[in-house]
Amino acid sequence: MPDSLAPNLSVAAVNEPFRTRSGGRIDRAKPLSFSFDGQTYSGVAGDTLASALLAHGVHLMGRSFKYHRPRGVMTAGSDEPNALVTVSRDAGRTAPNLRATQVELYEGLSAISQNRFPSLQFDVGGINDHFAALLPAGFYYKTFMWPRSFWDRVYEPVIRASAGLGKVPTAPDPDRYLQRNAHCEVLVIGAGPAGLTAALAAAESGLRVILCDEQSELGGSLLADTTSMIAGKPARVWLTETLAELATFSNVTLLPRTTGFGYYPHNHVGLVERVTDHLASPDSAQPRERMWQVRAKEVVLATGAFERPLTFPENDRPGIMLADAATTFVNRYGVKPGKRAVIAAANDSGYRAALALAEAGVEIAMIADLRRNPSGSGYDAARRAGLSIETGKTIAGTSGKMRVDGASIASVGEDGKVWNTQDIGCDLLLMAGGWTPTLHLYSQSLSKLKWDDAIQAYVPGAVAASQALRAAGAASGAYGLDAALSTGFKAGAEAAVAAGGDGVTTRVFVTISAEADASTFLGAMPHNRDANRVRAFVDFQNDSTAKDLKLAVREGFRSVEHAKRYTTTGMATDQGKTSNMPMLGVMAQAQGKTIPEIGFTTFRPPFTPTTFGNFAGAARGDLFDPIRRTAIHHWAEGQGAVFEDVGQWKRARYFPRQGEDMHAAVARECKAVRSALGIFDASTLGKIEVVGPDAAEFMNRMYINPWTKLGVGRCRYGVMLREDGFVYDDGVVGRIAEDRFHVTTTTGGAASVLNMMEDYLQTEWPGLNVWLTSATEQWAVIALQGPKAREVLAPFVEGIDLSPAAFPHMAIAEGRICGVKTRLFRVSFTGELGFEINVPPSAARRVWEALYAEGRKHSITPYGTETMHVLRAEKGFIIVGQETDGTATPDDVGLTWAIGKAKKDFVGKRSLARPGMTDPKRKQLVGLLSVDNRTVLEEGAQIVADPKQPKPMTVLGHVTSSYMSAALGHPIALALVEAGRSRMGETLQVLVPGKGSVAVKLVSPVFYDAEGASLDAV
Amino acid sequence: MLIIPCPHCGPRPELEFRYGGQAHIARPVDPSPLSDEEWASFLYSRDNERGIHAERWRHIHGCARFFNVVRDTTTDQILASYKTGEFRPEAV
Structure with missing residues (x-):
């Protein structure tokens, strides 16, 4: 005989006292074991965590958010506001705030309840419930206002510790999404x-x-x-x-x-x-x-x-659930949610539930119908089945602590008058409030x-x-x-x-099938008890009551959106699934309006809580953001380089030798460049090829500099502004031909500069005959800097005369190096004799290694971005984004010389003439020397005249760059200081948080070789 | 995520595009004679429309071209899309 036809006298029915003998979409022949709050239970395949617990008579599944009241499962689906649990497989696979009604049971499932300490049965936070009168709507706003100093030290830490639903996992999520x-x-x-x-x-x-x-x-x-x-x-x-x-x-x-x-x-x-x-x-x-x-x-x-709960006093005890949920537990999961039921009905759903429960052997103590003259197929069937039906009845309250044990049923007149209260014992109270x-x-x-x-x-x-x-x-x-x-x-x-x-x-x-029924009751159900003392819950998850909503209305929160925020009704993970309509009902009652007059709140995604993993997908760890590596990257890795992130690029920051920290490595690299030769990977520089008959005109309009007269084979340092007149980007531009410019941009600015150029070209000057092409990844750039640069480079270059006369500073030429094509720039961001060798990335590693091998004769030293920063700061060269912050004009950072004075227009020119842009009190680029000749200033530190002045102080500026200069033997810094150029020689104070201040002298931002003698290295 | 009709490539998901701000704000041919107020207005004043809004988009991960879209900012309905340099359709 096949298994499936074997007599199904399952163990489950014995171990699970509330399991029905047959029926439902569960498989009683497949028992499962699981744990809840450390206790082991049995269930069967097809169960949810909620149905399996109910099979053992366990209703208490959570504590409420604010009052820590014991709460049982109220629904059978995604609208569950109470039975929120944390399911864990391990420290990284821990999901909080799952609805027990949606958690499918599997062998070994481990779940714990939330929002309680130390246990569900005994919760210290339950004391809040006794002080409920002190915790009205808007409690937080009213109570934690004074004194102000208590906020940081007392209120916020306490609120944070007791707030929130569930706990975040303690280990990274190992799963894939x-x-x-x-x-x-x-x-x-x-x-x-x-x-x-x-x-x-x-x-x-x-x-x-x-x-x-x-x-x-x-x-x-x-x-x-x-x-x-x-x-x-x-x-x-x-x-x-x-x-x-x-x-x-x-x-x-x-x-x-x-x-x-x-x-x-x-x-x-x-x-x-x-x-x-x-x-x-x-x-x-x-x-x-x-x-x-x-x-x-x-x-x-x-x-x-969704079925609507009914708003009656103490409607939140474990064992009180929606009628349709009870039907689902019996019919689908083969579980009786109680032994003796009272059904509070404003809709036929209550009769359907009563019939299903009765058939499963649950005693129906009473169907208490709020309607005076119910009718329909459900009502008729219940009568035929001989169930006890009372009409015109309201629920005036309930009793029981960890589980409902009785309901107070009272008659209600058409005028809303309530009398004749009758207490009925039950361990299950169903709410059939109609449908939303x-x-x-x-x-x-x-x-x-x-x-x-x-x-x-x-x-x-x-x-x-x-x-x-x-x-x-x-x-x-x-x-x-x-x-x-x-x-x-x-x-x-x-x-x-x-x-x-x-x-x-x-x-x-x-x-x-059963007749459709749209009967409902919205608002607080009538009762004959002290309205100031009883609590009828509207939002079970957020613990807001009819009393809270009425208070909010009395305090003037008439807009439903305001009342929602004030009382927190309908917020958080629940998004008002069960609470929205009851809330509108109570508010309408309190204001004497109709529901459509009250308005409606907005539902927000997600419908049910959704994992971060779902949104992150594969974008985590190394895949979070694309990583860009240069052709020299692996060589630098082999040399032990320490890398830093610059945008998406990995750049070698410094090359420490055995035992060196960054300071020591940078000092050594700096000295090597100034005294002999350094090699630097500048491949990440943005490159844009500007080509066409109108290329020079386009450059004239985009950059502050004049380009018409720049000769072929020559370079110029270009500065680009936004239309508002502030420095946007900079870089060396070489003229390859009359109609062709090789433009370089900052590493981080490449894409946005090209976008801005395209914007002007396409939308403002479509008549210009110019093409723009990103060439960032078409050229790897090897910077060879130092007195020995020419000597080491020369043997590898074909077709370019490198002599100082033929190839002076700011020259560019096309030729070949190591047999591959090159665009060779003679430029210097260090102040030393320097070349930037552009080669196709496929050949870059070979060229680099050839130069490196030849350079060994002169102690060639690879250097990183940190040394590059120090060397340029010694020369007073700015870095866009470090000396500038989007509010610096060319004049602020000492670049007025670069402006093409004869040009009628360029992007940003008109803005430079606005009154605020020419104010002599604007912050200007200066150099700073620590008076003690020792202290390396903090970048970003504020500069004041008198550190003892009362707060808030008058701040004159801030430090933009600060380094120890190996060449000079003392620290140097660049800063933006109010009217800085007129303050040369003055002493100001740089604030050091917690340590007072450091006296600094204002000097020229060019610290090293102001005459430029090193450029020619003669 | 919007579906944006590029007048050169056809409808594509918003991920392929980059927003370009309000449309039809032409840079003055000669900014120098403008008063400070006029220039500031060109630089900074935007309609921030609640409703029908003509705006620029760039199909940055497609044809890379700028173009114009008329969109209802309250519903995200796109009423028209047309090339740079073309007039806003009269109907919208």
Whole structure:
């Protein structure tokens, strides 16, 4: 006999006192073991963590956020506000704030509750509950205001320690997360009856269809429907057949365990597929999650509806849950959520739950219907079943500590008067408050919601202009199985047609099912107790009550958006799934207005909490940002270089020898360049080829310098401004030919300079005949600097006369080096005789090594960016971004000489004439020498005249660059100081936080070889 | 993420583009005679429209060309896209 036909007298039924003997979509023959708060329990395949705990009679699954009240599971799905748990596989695989109702059970699962210390049963924070009167809405804003000094030392640390939901993992996440882009004509979100028929209709058109659902199985409400018939078959059979039919379409992608978390412009929808979270031993080849970025022509939202809780006093005790959740636990998971139930009903859902529970053997103590004259198929069936039904009843309160043990049921008159309270014992109290269409994604799409008075709910309104979506089934306000199936098919067909499909058929789904019922009650339920003392919870996750909302209204928070923030209702991970409509109801009551007059709050993505891994995908570690390496990188690595990040580039910062720190290495490298020869990898310099008959004119307009008269074969230091007159970039520009310039930019500025050039060329001066080409990666650059540079270089160069007369400072020539083409610049950023050898990157390493070998005769020394910085600072050369900060004019940094005075216009010229740009009190570039001749100043330090002046001090400027100069034997610094050039020789003070100040003398920014004698190295 | 219709390449995802600010702000042919106020207005004054907005985009990871788009900033609906130098369509 095959296993599946063996008599199923499972162990589970014995060990799990609340497990039913049969039924549901669980497999009683596959027991699983798991732990919750360290205690081991059993469950079965198909359980969620919540259903497995309920099978043991465990309702207490969490503590509330503010009052630390004991809380039980309230829902059976993603709307769960209470049962938030942390599931851990190890220190790095720890996920907080998971809803126990969505956590699929696997063998060995380990979960802990949150927001309690030391345990769920005994929580120290529960003391907050006794001081609830002291913790009203806006408590934080009111209480922690004074004294100001307490904020940093007392309030903030305490609040931080007690705030937050769950704890962050302590180790890096070892899992992989993938992302993929997907395109389809029709995306259907939600695979309940409406979503299934929508997908069927769209599938028949032959278009690409994606159907996703957040649950482990597709089917939605059908998964817990044991009574309806569709097309003459039980609902579960129809479901199985429909899924099989959908699977036959090659154009349909079915995605269970996939949540539509965000709806973005132009029908861009984010889905997260949980690939391995439900597995006991995930395959390491699989990603944990996969984010689908779907671009859909049309979207059908078949996201169903959430059941509304009822707002009555003490409605938050463990054992109080939504009626439909109870139906789901019994019918789908084979779990009885209690032994004796009271059902508070404002909707037929309460009757459905009562019938399902009664069939499973749960005693129905009473169905307390708020309505005076209920009717309909649910009511009739319950009466036929002989269940105790009382009408015109409200709940005036509940009792019990860790679990509800009774409900106070009272009569309520049409005038709202309450009398005749009767206490009834129960361990399960269900709330059937009606339904709220799930329109989070609809709202995220910026489409409008409109109030439907008939069903007392917001329903889809006008679709946002840039989106293409429609809702179907309960999400559209069409309740009941009949409506779900028919509106779903219709929406799917319409979506397919809108997306360009044809051949859509019509189908009729004949059902035998419960009548649709839109009855509801919104607002605080009437009761006869002291309204100032009782708490009826509206937002269970954020612990806000009807009393809080009423207080907020009394204090003047009339706008629903303000009241939301003041009371925190509808915020955080829950995003108001269960609380939004009750909140609007209470606020409407308190203001004597209708709900549409109150307005509506905005739903924000994500629909349910989404992992950072999902968004990061592969972009972490080395893949976080592309890494750019030069052709010399590996050589430098071999020499033990220490690298630094400059934009995306890795640059060698210094080359320490045995035992050297950065100071020692830089001092040695500096001396080598000044006394003999250094070699430096300048490949990261940005390069732009500016070519065309109007190239010189274009350069004249883009740069402050004059270019017309620059001879072919000559270079010039160019400075570029933004249109606002501030220095944007700089670099040496060589004229290769009349119509061709080799422009260099800063390492970090290459892309943005080219973008700015293209902007002017394309949009302001399209008449100029010029082409711009990025050449950054076409040329590797080897800088050879020092008195011996020419001697070492000469033997390798062909076709260029390197003699000082033929190839002077600021010359450029094309020729060959080591047999490859080169653009050879004679330039110096060090003040020494220098060459920058541009060669194709493929040949760069060979040329570098040849020069290095030849240079060994003269102790050639590789140097890095740190030495480059020191050497240029000794010469007073600025670095854009270090001496400048986006507010420095050319004059501020001593570059007025570079401006082409005869030019009528260039980018930024007009701005230089604005009054503020010529103010003599502007900050100007100066050199600083520490008076003690020893102290290396802190870069960024503030400069003042008198460090003893009262605060706030008058700050005259700041240090921009500061180094120990090996050549001079003392520290040097560059600074921007108010009217600095007129202060030469003055002594000012540089502030050192915590240590007073350092006296500095203002001097010329050129510290070394002011005459430029070293350039020719004669 | 928007889908932006490049007038040279067709519709492409926003990732391929770079925003270029408000459109149709021409740099004065000769800035020198402008008053400081006029120049400051050219430099800094932008409409910051809530609603229909003509703006520049550059298809930086495609054809690299600048072009103009008319977009409703409240809905992200793109009403028109046209080449640099062309007039804004009268209908939008």
